[in-house]
Amino acid sequence: MKAVGSRFSFYAGFVLGTFTLYVFLRQLSFEKTLSAQRDKVRESQLLEEDAKTWRKERSALFNLRHPHHAGEDSHMADELYKKVRVLCWVMTGPNNLEPKARHVKSTWSRHCNIVVFMSSVDDPDFPTVGLGTEEGRDQLYWKTIRAFHYAYEHHAHEADWFLKADDDTYVIVDNLRWVLANHTPDEPVYFGRRFRPYAKQGYMSGGAGYVLSREALRRFVEGFQSKQCTHTSSVEDLAMGQCMEKVGVLAGDSRDSVLRETFHPFVPEHHLTGKFPKSFWYWSYCYYPIAEGPHCCSDLSVSFHYVDASHMYLLEYYVYHLRAFGYKYRFQPPSPRSYDVELPNSPDAAVEKKDPVSQERGRGDEDDPPWAGRKQEADPPAADPADPADPADPAAPAR
């Protein structure tokens, strides 16, 4: 009896032992091969993707493939790409390359003509420019000064506009070109989200990104050479604004043709749904009146801030991918002056001008001339001197 019992226990234990170890080994093996496979594929994919998109020259990435989408008509965007050349420089640091800058590189920066990642340390692979500073909040203005100097020294003739962004800023470069297209790079002007205090003409929020014309950049660099501008403080955006004022660069109005802001210091969710308490600094800082709810943000918004990695891809999807089939947008932005204005039907422009009711065009046209589609609520009463019927809004920015 005893012998049978113990033999049975032995067999039972044997089976259990075999089974347990089998499951254990299988799990280990499975995980190992799977992750090894994945890593190998990922690495080769990453290298392949990079080689196709960028030409690396010194530490700048020159955009080879202006991103296009299947089935879209992007001739207007292409034209602006050629005529409004934007150099984007992104403020980052060695510890932020992996968690932040990498995602900027995979998303919005692909739409810049040139992008340069500015860090304290040189990195030939990413690539980043080493500005020779330390890292930290107190270094922000130093980095900015050196970054703009670098851009001027190396790329002054390869771009018309010079954008500064953080590695948690998302910029819609096509919309930036729309804002800039009615200006020339020889104007001493800079654009961003205009803030009020401490500077007479205001200054631009650092986090929301700001962009200098080539002339503004030249004056900035000159300002430092002539000692008109110095490193006054580490509050980068304010110090920048004060220098701009000293060298005669105008703080531009970046709002769209219905006066909605385009550069944003927070993520879309906060602007669209957030109720900022009246004590919050935001209320007293904004140069223009704040709108909460849908009117906070232009359809052609240019930037958002505090955008983390997954949010970068979310915004890329919203901006460049997800759309509503056939939807006719309420806001029909006026096309920039002196650019290819397409009139889809009538060859007789004079007739079109007098007729405010545009016929059913059957297309969600973005290039409608400013006088068309006025029946729609949000349409811009563009200050077009040629059209006598136009109730030109004196407060609207000249477009």
Place this chain on the structure above:
Amino acid sequence: MLTEGGSFVKGMIMGSVFCLVLSLLGSFGPDTESRMEAHHHHHHHVKAQSTDELNQLTDSQIQILTHKVRVFCLIMVQPKILVYWATAIDTWSKHCDKAVFYTSEPSKALEAVNLNEKEEWARFRKALRHAYDNAGDLLWFFVAQPTTFAIIENLKYLLLTKDPSEPFYLGQTMKSGELEFVTYDSGIVLSYEALKRLVHVFQDEDKCPERGRALWKLSEDKQLAVCLKYTGVFAENGEDAHGKGLFNSKSLNNLITDSMSNNPTDVVEGCCSDLAVTFNGMSPNQMQVMMFGVYRLRPYGHRFHDSLVFQPPDGSDND
């Protein structure tokens, strides 16, 4: 007793050693194949038409199709999810040609058709019956909960060249044993013919009982599939012209995060269709962001010359 215990332990050790030896000797590889192929169960697919097909349509055909493809939205609400109910009213449901809210019990705050029914399947049936009786000349029906966000224009894109006098039962399909059904979370689409057959089979207490079987209670979406199957209507997965699923039972944020780990070099392409119809589980604030992202935010200078035009709804400011 002790000897038995000891034998057991001895047995276990011997068994483990035996297994180890075997694995070291033989190719004791794991069956990665069997794990991976689990996803390739056979679906019925319904794809959207290609751009070529669309471009070949004449203007009069387009007019007819625009009229035919209008959608009746059934939104199944409850007072306990009032904030989602309110969000659905304020956001995507404005783009339905007709949107009717069906509630389990009345709410003082918002208006809806009160079905006065706590049991989910019975409520579902009542709503569909009501929709069938009040369809007017609408031929497509979309059933969703307010926790789902739907882009109705993209639903119309999928349905554009489909004939509603044929039985269509579409959405994101899943399999439960042998039963293929459309998941509730990501929205259910029925053509007029499918709904007609369904309403007819509702009268058959054996095939399609009103209260469900007490012993094993199926969720509404599975119950629907069972009833429809009796009428010869089968679930089909709604996809775009490239075969990407259009109905999502997860939120966009989750899908992006998933894509970041599954396709780190091509996160956005690998995530979701450009003409996605539904996302599920987004917060009310995220839904407002989606309104902005879908109906307003866009890059200047990129245009699509779609064959159809859908006008923005009246009296709305967030689209």
